[in-house]
Amino acid sequence: MTSQDMRSAPxxxxxxxxxxxxxxxxxxEREKRRAARRSKWYQRDAKWSPYAFISPFFLFFAAFGLFxxxxxxWASLHRVSLHSPTEMEWVGLHNFTRLLQxxxxxxxxxxxxxxxxxxxxxxxxxxxxxxxxLNYKLRGSMFFRxxxxxxxxxxxxxxxxxxxxxxxxxxxxxxWGLGLFGIDNIDWEGGSWTSQFAxxxxxxxxxxxxxxxxxxxxxxxxxxxLYESAAxxxxxxxxxxxxxxxxxLRPTILFTVVISTIGSTQLFGEPLLFGGSPSGGASNQxxxxxxxxxxxxxxxxxxxxASAIAWMMFLVLIVIGLVYFLVAKRLQKSH
Amino acid sequence: xxxxxxxxxxxxxxxEGDGKRRTRTRGKAGRHLYAGWFTYVVLGFFTVGSxxxxxxxxxAASRDNARLAETPPPFWFGGNxxxxxxxxxxxxxxxxxxxxxVFVAGTVTVxxxxxxxxxxxxxxKLRFRGxxxxxxxxxxxxxxxxxLSVVPLFMAVAELEWTNQLQAVILPMMASAFGVFFMRxxxxxxxxxELIEAARVDGAHSLRxxxxxxxxxxxxxxxxxxxxxxxxxWNEFFxxxxxxxxxxxxxxxxxxxxxxxxxxxxxxxMAGSLLGTLPLLIVFAVFGKQIVGGIMQGAVKG
Numbered sequence: 005m006t007s008q009d010m011r012s013a014p015x016x017x018x019x020x021x022x023x024x025x026x027x028x029x030x031x032x033e034r035e036k037r038r039a040a041r042r043s044k045w046y047q048r049d050a051k052w053s054p055y056a057f058i059s060p061f062f063l064f065f066a067a068f069g070l071f072x073x074x075x076x077x078w079a080s081l082h083r084v085s086l087h088s089p090t091e092m093e094w095v096g097l098h099n100f101t102r103l104l105q106x107x108x109x110x111x112x113x114x115x116x117x118x119x120x121x122x123x124x125x126x127x128x129x130x131x132x133x134x135x136x137x138l139n140y141k142l143r144g145s146m147f148f149r150x151x152x153x154x155x156x157x158x159x160x161x162x163x164x165x166x167x168x169x170x171x172x173x174x175x176x177x178x179x180w181g182l183g184l185f186g187i188d189n190i191d192w193e194g195g196s197w198t199s200q201f202a203x204x205x206x207x208x209x210x211x212x213x214x215x216x217x218x219x220x221x222x223x224x225x226x227x228x229x230l231y232e233s234a235a236x237x238x239x240x241x242x243x244x245x246x247x248x249x250x251x252x253l254r255p256t257i258l259f260t261v262v263i264s265t266i267g268s269t270q271l272f273g274e275p276l277l278f279g280g281s282p283s284g285g286a287s288n289q290x291x292x293x294x295x296x297x298x299x300x301x302x303x304x305x306x307x308x309x310a311s312a313i314a315w316m317m318f319l320v321l322i323v324i325g326l327v328y329f330l331v332a333k334r335l336q337k338s339h
Numbered sequence: 340x341x342x343x344x345x346x347x348x349x350x351x352x353x354x355e356g357d358g359k360r361r362t363r364t365r366g367k368a369g370r371h372l373y374a375g376w377f378t379y380v381v382l383g384f385f386t387v388g389s390x391x392x393x394x395x396x397x398x399a400a401s402r403d404n405a406r407l408a409e410t411p412p413p414f415w416f417g418g419n420x421x422x423x424x425x426x427x428x429x430x431x432x433x434x435x436x437x438x439x440x441v442f443v444a445g446t447v448t449v450x451x452x453x454x455x456x457x458x459x460x461x462x463x464k465l466r467f468r469g470x471x472x473x474x475x476x477x478x479x480x481x482x483x484x485x486x487l488s489v490v491p492l493f494m495a496v497a498e499l500e501w502t503n504q505l506q507a508v509i510l511p512m513m514a515s516a517f518g519v520f521f522m523r524x525x526x527x528x529x530x531x532x533e534l535i536e537a538a539r540v541d542g543a544h545s546l547r548x549x550x551x552x553x554x555x556x557x558x559x560x561x562x563x564x565x566x567x568x569x570x571x572x573w574n575e576f577f578x579x580x581x582x583x584x585x586x587x588x589x590x591x592x593x594x595x596x597x598x599x600x601x602x603x604x605x606x607x608x609m610a611g612s613l614l615g616t617l618p619l620l621i622v623f624a625v626f627g628k629q630i631v632g633g634i635m636q637g638a639v640k641g
Contacts, residue, residue: 046544053545054467061458062473064514069480072488079490089494130385137382140374150627151386153634157619158393159574161594162612166396169407169605177395177412213389214634221635262482270484273576277595294577297486301493302581311490318487325482 080312086305099312109313111288112296113320115200119275119292120268123204127212128260132253134212135219136245149220152213160210160273167206168193168278193279196289203290206274211267215260222256223249258332262325269321270294293317393616399609400424407605423610427597431611432585436593437618443509443579443589444572450513451568452561459522460553464530474523481516485577496582507582508589512572518564525560525636526553563633566626573619590615 080099082092103109134152138145155163170177171192179189192198230248239247250257272294275284282299284291291299293313301310401420402413427433461467462474492511501507530553538552554561576591583589585596597611623630 042542046539049545050465050539051467054461054465054470056545057457057461057465057549058473061454061514061519064454064510065477065480065516068492068511068514069483069488069516070476072491073480073483075491076487076489079494084490084494089497134382134385137374137378140378142374142378142382146628146631148382148386149631150623152389153627153631154393154620154623155389157570157574157623158616159591159594159619160576161591162396162616163392165594165597165608165612166392166399169399169609170392170395175408175410175412180411183410209389209392212385217631217634224635266482266484270486272486294484294486297489298581301490307490307493314484314486314490317484321482321484 076311076314079308080315082308084307084311086302086307089307092308095308099309100316103309103312103316108288108291108296109316112284112291112293113316115284115288115290116269116271116292116294119200119204119207119271119290120265122201123207124261124264124268127208128215128257128264130208131212131215131260132219132250132257134216135223136249138216138220139223149213149217152216154213155210156214158210161277163210164206164274164277167202167209171202171278193285196285196287199278199285199290203271203274203278206278207268207271211264215264218260219253219256222253226252254335258328262328265324265328266321269317269324272298293320393620396609396612396616399606400613402606404604404606419606420610423604423606424614426604426607427611427614430607431593431597432588433590433593433611433614436588436590437614439505439587440573440590440615441618443505443512444569446509447512447572448565448568451515451518452565454514455518455522455564456554456557456561457549458519459524460526460530460549460557462519462523463526464532464535477516477519481520489578489581492578493581502582503584503587505583505587508575508579511578512575515568518568521564522557522560526557529560530556560633560636563629563636566622566630567633569622570619570630 079092081094081096083095083098084092138148142148171179173179173189173191173193176192178192182190190198192202226249230252231244234244234248271292275290275292275295276282276298278290279285282291282295282303284295293316297310297313297317300306300313397420398413398416399407400423402417403419403423406413406417462470462477488511496502496507534552534556535548538548543551574591575589579589579592580595583592585593588596594611594615597608
C-alpha cells in the first residue's frame with residue numbers, strides 16, 4: 005500500500021521541476037525537455053533500484069544459503085568421500101534406505117526428541133513465569149533483564165565446558181551439593197537419562213533469559229483495559245495471567261516454540277563438548293542428529309550419508325511444522 | 340473505570356514495602372502492580388543461576404588442577420589466574436584466536452547490517468515485481484538448519500583450497516535472512532513514506548535517498564542488529580569447527596581444542612573459556628540495556 009505512493013513519486017517530482025522556473029518561452033521549452041528526460045531517468049531509477057538494493061544480500065544468500073541447500077539434496081544421492089569430495093558416485097536413494105535401517109540414526113533421532121522436549125518445555129514455562137514477574141513494577145528491572153540475558157552472550161563452547169565440570173562425577177559441584185543431602189555421586193555423563201538431562205540444562209541455561217525477554221515484550225503490548233475489565237470481573241492475579249496474558253501471548257508462544265524446535269533439532273555443540281567426542285557418550289546415549297551427521301561426515305568420511313541425514317533432519321522439521329500448523333489452526337477455531 | 344484508575348496511584352504508593360503479595364487488590368491492570376518480596380526472591384534466584392556458571396568459570400580459572408580435584412569444590416578465587424591465562428594464551432593459540440574472531444565477527448557484522456538495511460528498506464517501502472515471493476523465500480530459509488548447507492560448503496572450500504582460511508568462515512555468514520526481516524519490520528513503521536516522497540520531489544535519486552533518509556531513520560535498528568550479529572558471529576560454532584583447524588582457529592574452535600584434552604588441565608580450560616567469553620561480557624556490561632531493548636523490539640514486531 006505504501007509502495008503505491010512510491011510509484012507516483014517520480015511523476016510528481018518531474019512536474020515540480022517542470023513548472024517551477026517561470027523563465028522565457030525558449031528556456032521553458034528546454035526546461036521541459038530536460039524535465040522529461042529527468043522523469044524518464046527517475047522512472048528507471050524507481051523501477052530498478054529495489055533490485056539493486058536487494059542484490060548484495062541475494063547474491064550471498066543464493067551462493068551460501070540456497071545453492072548449498074539444494075546441492076545437499078543432490079549430494080545425498082551420491083557416495084562422496086571426505087578425502088575426495090569432488091568425486092561423486094551415483095547411488096540413488098541408497099543413503100536414505102540405509103539410514104532407515106540404521107539403529108544409530110534412530111537412536112540419535114530419539115535422543116534429539118527427548119533432549120528437545122526436556123529442554124524446551126521447562127525453558128518456555130520458566131520464561132513465561134519470569135516474564136510475568138518482570139512485568140510488575142520493579143526496582144532494578146533492567147539489571148534483572150541484563151543478568152538473565154548474559155547466558156545468551158556465553159558461547160556454546162564456554163557454557164558446555166563449565167557445565168561439564170559442574171556435572172563431573174568425582175569432583176563436580178552438583179554431585180557435591182547432592183552429597184550434602186546424602187545422595188551418592190551420580191555418573192551424569194555415563195548414564196542415559198542423566199546425560200540427556202545434563203545436556204538439556206545447558207540449553208535451558210543459555211536460552212531461558214532470551215525467551216523471557218520475548219515474552220516480556222509481548223506482555224507489555226497487551227492492552228491494559230483487558231486487565232482492567234478482568235479485574236472488574238473479580239479475576240485474581242493468577243486468573244488474569246491464565247485468562248488474559250496467556251491467550252494474548254498465543255502467537256508469541258507459537259513463535260518461541262517454533263524457534264526452539266528448530267534450535268533443538270540441530271543441537272550439536274552441547275553434546276559434542278559435554279563428552280568431548282562425536283559419538284555422544286560411550287553407548288551414544290546423548291548423540292543427537294546433528295552430532296551423528298558430523299560423525300558420519302567428518303569422523304567416518306561419508307559426506308553423502310551426512311547429506312542424507314541433513315535432509316532427514318529437514319523432513320523431520322517440516323513434519324513438526326505441519327503438526328504445529330494444524331494445532332494452531334485447531335486452537336484458533338476453538339476460540 | 341475512571342474511579343478505578345484514579346484510585347490506583349493512592350493505593351500503590353504504600354504497597355511497595357509491605358511484605359504481602361497484594362493478590363487481593365482488585366481493579367489494577369497487570370503492569371501497574373508493584374512486585375512483592377516473592378517476585379524479588381524468584382528473580383534473585385534466577386539471576387544467581389544465570390551468573391553463577393560464569394563466576395565459577397573465573398573461580399576455576401584462578402585455581403590449579405589439584406585444587407579442582409578436591410571436595411568440596413572451591414567457592415572463592417585462588418592465585419593462579421595469571422599463569423592459567425598465560426598457559427591458555429600460548430598453548431591453545433588463544434591470542435591468534437581472539438584476533439581472528441574480532442576480524443571475523445567485525446566483517447560479518449558490517450556486511451550483514453549493510454546488506455540487511457538495503458534489502459530491508461526495499462522490502463519495507465518499495466514495490467517491485469517478485470517482492471512477495473522473494474520475501475517469502477527469505478522468511479522460509481530462516482527456518483532451515485545450517486546443517487543443510489554444510490556439506491556443499493565443505494566441498495567448495497576443499498575445491499578452492501580455503502581450508503583453514505578465514506574467508507571460508509566469513510563469506511557464508513555475510514548475508515543474514517533474519518537481518519533482512521528484522522530491518523524490514525523496523526523500517527515499515529520507522530520510516531514515514533512521506534519522507535521518501537519528499538526526498539523524491541526534491542530530486543534525490545535512490546543512492547542519495549538511502550544515504551540521507553534511510554540510513555538516518557534505520558540507525559537505531561542497525562545498531563541493535565549489529566550487536567546481535569556480533570554476538571552470534573563471535574559464538575558461531577558448527578561451521579568454523581569444520582572449516583578451520585587449531586592452527587588458525589576462531590575462539591570457539593580453540594576452545595574445542597582445550598576441551599578435547601589437547602591440554603588436560605581443567606583450570607587452564609576454564610581460563611581459555613574466560614578469555615573467549617570476556618570480550619562479549621564487556622560488550623554486555625556496556626550495551627546490555629540496548630541489547631535487551633533490541634531483542635524486545637524485534638520480538639514485538641516479529
